[in-house]
Every structure is written in C-alpha cells, then in structure tokens.
Amino acid sequence: MSIPPAPQAAAYPSPGRAWWAVVVLFLAYTISFVDRTILSLLVEPLRRDLHISDTQVSLLQGLAFAIFYTTMGLPIAIWADRGSRRAIAAVGIFFWSLMTAACGLANTFWQLFAARLGVGVGEAALSPATYSLIADLFPENKRGRALGLFASGVNVGAGLALLIGGAVVAMATKMGSIDTPFGALRSWQVVFIVVGLPGILVALLALTIYEPRRALKAAAPTPPGTFRFFLKAHKAAIGAHFIGFSICGLAFTGVSAWAPTFLIRHYGYTAAQAGQSLGLAVLIVGTMGALAGGALSDRWVHLKDGTLRIGLISIIMQSLAGIAGPLVGAPIVSILCFSTVFFFGGFAYTAGAAAVQKVTPPRLRARMAALYLFVVSLFATALGPTSIALLTDHFFKSPAKVGYSMSVVAAIVGPIGCAVFVLGLRPFAKAIAEQSPAN
Numbered sequence: 047m048s049i050p051p052a053p054q055a056a057a058y059p060s061p062g063r064a065w066w067a068v069v070v071l072f073l074a075y076t077i078s079f080v081d082r083t084i085l086s087l088l089v090e091p092l093r094r095d096l097h098i099s100d101t102q103v104s105l106l107q108g109l110a111f112a113i114f115y116t117t118m119g120l121p122i123a124i125w126a127d128r129g130s131r132r133a134i135a136a137v138g139i140f141f142w143s144l145m146t147a148a149c150g151l152a153n154t155f156w157q158l159f160a161a162r163l164g165v166g167v168g169e170a171a172l173s174p175a176t177y178s179l180i181a182d183l184f185p186e187n188k189r190g191r192a193l194g195l196f197a198s199g200v201n202v203g204a205g206l207a208l209l210i211g212g213a214v215v216a217m218a219t220k221m222g223s224i225d226t227p228f229g230a231l232r233s234w235q236v237v238f239i240v241v242g243l244p245g246i247l248v249a250l251l252a253l254t255i256y257e258p259r260r261a262l263k264a265a266a267p268t269p270p271g272t273f274r275f276f277l278k279a280h281k282a283a284i285g286a287h288f289i290g291f292s293i294c295g296l297a298f299t300g301v302s303a304w305a306p307t308f309l310i311r312h313y314g315y316t317a318a319q320a321g322q323s324l325g326l327a328v329l330i331v332g333t334m335g336a337l338a339g340g341a342l343s344d345r346w347v348h349l350k351d352g353t354l355r356i357g358l359i360s361i362i363m364q365s366l367a368g369i370a371g372p373l374v375g376a377p378i379v380s381i382l383c384f385s386t387v388f389f390f391g392g393f394a395y396t397a398g399a400a401a402v403q404k405v406t407p408p409r410l411r412a413r414m415a416a417l418y419l420f421v422v423s424l425f426a427t428a429l430g431p432t433s434i435a436l437l438t439d440h441f442f443k444s445p446a447k448v449g450y451s452m453s454v455v456a457a458i459v460g461p462i463g464c465a466v467f468v469l470g471l472r473p474f475a476k477a478i479a480e481q482s483p484a485n
Contacts, residue, residue, distance in 0.1 A: 063256040064183040068192050070251050071176045072199045074139050077245045078169050079203025080210070081146040082111060084241050087211045087317050088234040089307045095232055096155050100445060104435035107303045110159045112427040115166035116420040123174035123416030127409070131175040136252035138171025143245025150231065150238035170419075177415035181403050182258040187347055190400045194340020197396040198333040201388060204302055205329025207241070212321020214240055260408070273410055277417075283405065283477035286470020288421045290357045291398035293463035295426030296433075297364040298391030300455055301371070302328070303431035305384045308449050313377045323377075327385040335392030342393075343400040350475035353401035358467040360394035365460020372449030398422070405477050 058064065085092075089103050126134050145164030152158035176196060184192050214237045224231045231239075277284060305324055309315040315323070339356060346352030364387050371383030398418070406414040437451035438444070 058185060059183060059256055059258050064192070064258075067179060067183055067255040068195050070248075070255055071135065071172070071179070072196050072202075074135065074172055074245075074248050074252060075176070075196055075199030076203040076206065077139070077248050078142065078172060079200050080207040080241050081142060081165060081245065082169065082207075083204045083302060084207045084211045084237060086303050086306050087208060087215060087321050088237065090310065090317070091215075091232065091234045092158075095234070096158070098155050099439055100435040100448070101432065101439050102155060104303070104431040106155075106158060106162055107431040108299070108428045109432065110162035111166040111169075112423050113166060114163050115170045115427070116424040118167050118170040119174060119416035119420050119423075120413065122171050123178075123413045126175045126178050126416075127411075127413060130257060131179050132252060132255045132257045134171050134175045135255070136249050138168045138175075139245055139252055140168075140249035141171075142166075142168025143242050143249065144168075146242030146245070147239045148242075150235040150242070152235070173419050174413075174416040177399065177402060178411050179255070179258065181408065181411050182260055183256075186404070187344060189403055190340040190343035190347070190396070191337075192340075193399045193403070194337045194343070194396045197340065197399055198336035198392065200395055201328050201332025201336055201392050205325045205327070205332065208306065208321040208325030208328060210321075210325075211237055211241065212318040212325065215321070216316070216318040273413055276407070276410060276414075280405070280473070280477040280480075282473035283470060286466055286474060287354065287357075287398070287401055287405070288418060289425075290354065290361070290463055290466040290470060291394060291401075291418075292422045292425035293459050293466065294357060294360050294364060294391065294394035294398070295422050296430040296459055297361065297368055297456060297463075298387060298395075299426050299430030300434050300452060301368055301384055301387045301391075304434050304448055304452055305371075308372060308452065309377065309380070311446055312372075312449055313380075315377070323381050324384065327381060328388050331385040332388035332392045335389035336396050337392075338389075339393035339396035340400070343397050350478040351471045353397045353404065354467050354471055354474050356397035357394050358464060358471075360390040360397070361460060361463035361467065363390040364394075365456050365463070368456030368460070369453045372452045401474075405474070 085103075085107050089100075092098065092103060092106070093100075122134060122138075142165045145161055145168060148164065149158055149161040152161055180189060180192050180196065215233060224236060306317070306320040309320040309323065310317065342356055343353055346355070349355065367383045367386035367390075371380050371387070374380055374383065402415050402418050403411060433455050434448065434451045437454060438448045442450055
C-alpha cells in the first residue's frame with residue numbers, strides 16, 4: 047500500500063533565483079566542511095599540546111561533531127517542513143562559525159570536545175533545509191545537477207581546509223604563540239579562529255535566498271503517523287539506501303581524516319606538504335566526482351534503481367583504492383589512490399542525496415533528509431575516523447602503522463557495502479514505482 051500522491055507543485059521559480067540559492071548553499075556547505083575537516087591537519091600538534099591519543103583525536107574528528115549533528119537534524123527538519131528554510135540555514139551557518147572560532151580558545155580536550163559539539167549543532171541545520179529547498183526550486187530532471195553542485199561543497203571545503211589550513215599551520219608555527227586578550231594562542235588555535243569567522247559573512251548571504259513555494263502547501267497538515275507508515279512500508283529499500291551510502295561515507299571520512307597524518311608519519315611530509323598534496327586532490331578530483339554523480343543521477347533518472355547502482359560502483363572503487371593507498375610504497379601512488387577514494391566518495395554522496403528526493407513524497411522530504419543524514423553521519427562520521435584509530439592504538443599499537451589500519455577498514459567495509467546495495471536494488475526500484483511521477 048502506498049501513500050496517496052501529493053498535489054501537483056506550483057510553477058518553479060526562475061532559473062536565476064534557483065541557481066543563486068544553490069550557489070549560496072554551496073558556499074555555505076564549503077565553509078562547513080572547512081570548519082569540519084580542518085582538524086585532520088592538526089593531529090600532531092593536538093596530540094602534543096593536549097597530551098591525547100589517536101583515539102581521542104578521532105573522537106574530536108567524528109563523535110564530538112556527530113552527536114548533535116545527527117540528533118538535532120530531525121527536529122530541525124520538522125521545523126524546515128513548516129517554517130522558513132532560508133532563516134534556518136542562516137542561523138545554522140552563523141552558529142557553527144562562532145563555535146569553530148571557539149575551538150581556537152580551547153585549552154583542554156574536553157573544552158575542544160564541547161566546542162566541536164557546537165559545530166555539529168549549527169551544521170545540522172543546513173542539509174535538511176537545503177534538500178527541501180532544492181526539491182522545490184527544480185523539477186526532478188534537474189535536481190541531480192543542483193544537488194551535485196551543492197554536494198561538491200564537501201570536496202571543495204575539505205580541499206580548501208587542507209590547502210589553506212596547511213599554509214596557516216606553517217605560518218602560525220613560524221610565528222609561535224600569539225598574545226591575545228584571551229591569552230597566548232598556539233598555532234592550531236589560530237587556525238580554528240582564522241577559518242571560523244568568515245562564515246558569519248556567508249550567514250548574511252543566506253538571507254538573500256529565495257524561499258520557494260512548497261510542493262505541498264505548508265499550511266496543510268501531515269496526517270499523524272504518515273512518516274512512520276512510509277518508513278515501515280519501504281523498510282527494505284530505505285534500509286539498503288541508508289546503510290549502503292553510510293558505508294560509502296565511512297570509506298570517505300576514514301581516508302579524509304587520516305590520509306594527512308599517514309603522509310606525515312609514513313613519508314615525512316610536513317603539514318603544509320600534506321595539505322597541499324591532498325587538498326588539490328580533494329578540491330579537483332572530489333568535486334569532479336560529485337558533479338559526475340549528479341549528472342549520472344539525471345541521466346539514469348529513468349532507471350528506478352539508478353541511484354543505488356551509482357552507490358554500488360562507488361563502494362567497489364573506494365574499497366579497492368582504500369586498501370591499496372597505504373600499501374603501495376610510493377607517496378605519489380598513495381595520493382592517486384586516495385584521490386580515487388575522494389572521487390567516488392563525492393560520486394556516491396550526490397547519488398545518495400538524489401535518492402532521498404526521488405523515493406520520498408514532497409511533504410516528507412526534509413524529515414527524510416534529516417533521518418538519512420542522521421544515519422549516514424552517525425555511522426560514517428563517528429565510525430570512519432574512530433575505527434581506524436582504534437585499530438592503530440589497540441591492535442597495531444603503533445602510531446606509525448596508521449596506514450595498515452586504513453587498509454584493514456577498507457577491506458572489511460567494501461564487501462559489506464557491495465552486498466547491501468545488491469540486495470537493495472529490487473526493493474528500491476519497487477518503492478520508486480509506487481511514488482507519483484510528480485515526486
């Protein structure tokens with residue numbers, strides 16, 4: 047039994063208004079990933095100054111951010127289904143930018159952990175509001191490209207975090223500590239402040255976004271239990287979608303979090319050298335992957351299981367490259383392997399976002415997006431960095447063997463991801479067939 051189709055959407059806004067919104071949201075997403083991933087370049091100074099282990103660093107990279115990023119997503123999404131998505135995005139950008147700067151004032155592990163929690167709270171507002179906006183700004187056959195541009199902010203932001211972060215770390219290290227009204231700041235503290243404050247300007251830009259008319263009028267109530275019924279009716283399709291793309295995300299975040307440290311520990315790179323090498327890879331190759339994933343989602347719009355097929359291709363390539371990257375014995379080849387992971391990580395991310403919009407009725411999209419992000423972020427962001435760190439600290443028992451941990455995790459998650467996607471193809475196609483073509 048399927049949910050009755052929603053009424054036809056009103057006319058979409060002009061392309062200029064629609065694409066301006068996507069550009070601003072892309073810029074916000076870019077800033078969010080700069081703020082989120084800058085920590086991957088700061089592992090060694092954090093370990094030295096705060097006297098912490100790789101596992102504790104991984105908690106700052108993953109769990110501290112993911113706790114509120116995931117748990118706040120659904121209530122914010124319910125608000126986004128009813129209120130101003132533009133305002134929600136602007137407030138979120140402003141808050142996470144302040145909290146990123148606050149990371150620069152931390153002097154203990156727990157102070158930094160608390161500030162990272164705040165970054166997660168702010169960033170939880172952006173994606174549910176964005177997915178709902180894009181669904182009402184573009185018809186279905188153009189959403190993949192719009193989502194592809196937005197999703198490429200992951201790679202642009204992560205790339206800039208490594209490029210700019212590496213340069214700032216090198217500069218701040220030469221300067222030593224800096225005296226401020228808050229006391230002397232170490233190099234890694236300066237980095238957080240420098241990358242955090244520009245987001246306030248992006249928050250002001252978000253207020254210029256056009257708020258489109260919803261596919262279903264905001265005043266029309268959603269019957270109680272509809273969301274739960276939808277999840278139950280399509281649990282096999284949604285389960286495969288959520289778990290499969292979560293595994294793709296785990297492969298991507300694990301490499302993103304530890305590849306700079308691997309180059310520093312294994313090949314003797316400086317933070318600036320690691321940031322430059324990997325930053326260019328993420329920025330260029332990862333962005334190409336996100337855009338390619340969006341374009342292929344549009345091209346395969348006639349295939350009901352097309353987005354899951356993209357996920358299957360992605361996890362195969364990510365796992366093979368993730369296994370090889372730390373083992374090949376030459377830094378250039380390692381970086382090429384990591385670049386392959388970045389490409390197919392972006393490729394999968396866009397397809398996963400497009401699948402949410404395709405399988406979900408209009409009146410449930412923000413909540414479904416939030417639930418999807420809850421599962422993917424909790425699984426990928428929390429487990430990706432930490433699974434590698436736990437192996438390094440407790441199995442290999444040597445920081446120098448972080449590369450072996452990266453390869454082992456890729457070897458485990460790859461076959462699992464393939465099986466999940468293969469088993470999900472038929473139920474996902476069935477769920478798509480039950481939706482109105484207007485969705």
